[in-house]
Amino acid sequence: MCRWGCQTTDTTYMCKWCGTRFCKECLRGEFGTGIMRDSSWCFQCNQKKCVGKRVEYVPSANSEGKSNKASRGSNRKTGKTKKPSNKGDAKKKKGKRKK
Secondary structure, three states: OOOOOOOOOOEEEEEEEOOEEEEOOOOOOOOOOOOEEEEEEEEOOEOOOOOEEEEEOOOOOOOHOOHHHHOEOOHHHHHHHEEOOOOOOOOOOOOOOOO
């Protein structure tokens, strides 16, 4: 349930420009009275394309950083990740060079 009373969860976002929190589903937010015209048009600062990062949600277990480091190619001793070498990938251009 969102802070303003609609039944959906994980729909609270922040405006990129002014930081006002709002629900994308019920179009209500921290701006007192009224509702937004559109889910991408901020009621407070009147900016379009205002949807910023999602807030007030419980992240899933996979996104908390519990991923397996061995599957990403990390080195156990140093903790650094391996970078692929590109030694043979670069092709040389043939032809006249401009001076």
